[in-house]
Amino acid sequence: xxxxKAPIHYNYIVRNIxxxxxxxxxxxxxxxxxxxxxxxxxxxxxxIRIAIRTDISDRRKAGKSIPSPDRxxxxxxxxxxxxxxxxxxxxxxxxxxxxxxxxxFIKEKLESCVL
Numbered sequence: 001x002x003x004x005k006a007p008i009h010y011n012y013i014v015r016n017i018x019x020x021x022x023x024x025x026x027x028x029x030x031x032x033x034x035x036x037x038x039x040x041x042x043x044x045x046x047x048i049r050i051a052i053r054t055d056i057s058d059r060r061k062a063g064k065s066i067p068s069p070d071r072x073x074x075x076x077x078x079x080x081x082x083x084x085x086x087x088x089x090x091x092x093x094x095x096x097x098x099x100x101x102x103x104x105f106i107k108e109k110l111e112s113c114v115l
Contacts, residue, residue, distance in 0.1 A: 005049070009069035012048055014041070031067035 012029045017037075025044045026037050032055045038044030059066050083091070095105035 005045075008045070008048055008052065010052055010067070011070050014044065031070060 010029055010031045012027045014025055014027050016024070017026050018024045022039075024037070024039060025041060026035055027044055027048050028035050029048060029051060032052065034051050034055060036044065036047040036051045038047050056066050091106060092102050095102045098105060100108075
């Protein structure tokens with residue numbers, strides 16, 4: 001029988017840190033300024049749960065505040081970025097060469113950096 005796992009109510013960022021064919025992952029939990037590691041995504045997820053539980057317990061014992069859960073934060077998908085004119089022109093021309101909208105071009109560039 002599968003064990004029911006509690007949902008994780010804090011945001012975290014996962015990064016593949018594998019240097020060869022062996023999988024390895026790290027997760028950063030901003031609310032706690034904590035990093036944890038795992039060889040599989042399942043192991044990493046369990047490590048995230050443990051790190052959060054441990055940090056909350058330590059904070060309670062020390063009388064420190066506990067960050068509010070942030071997993072219910074909704075993001076609109078819109079952001080405004082101020083660019084210099086030269087960079088804006090370079091991005092617009094690069095998008096045009098690829099027959100893409102400026103928005104799609106920038107979105108793909110950002111995804112390749114963070115995902």
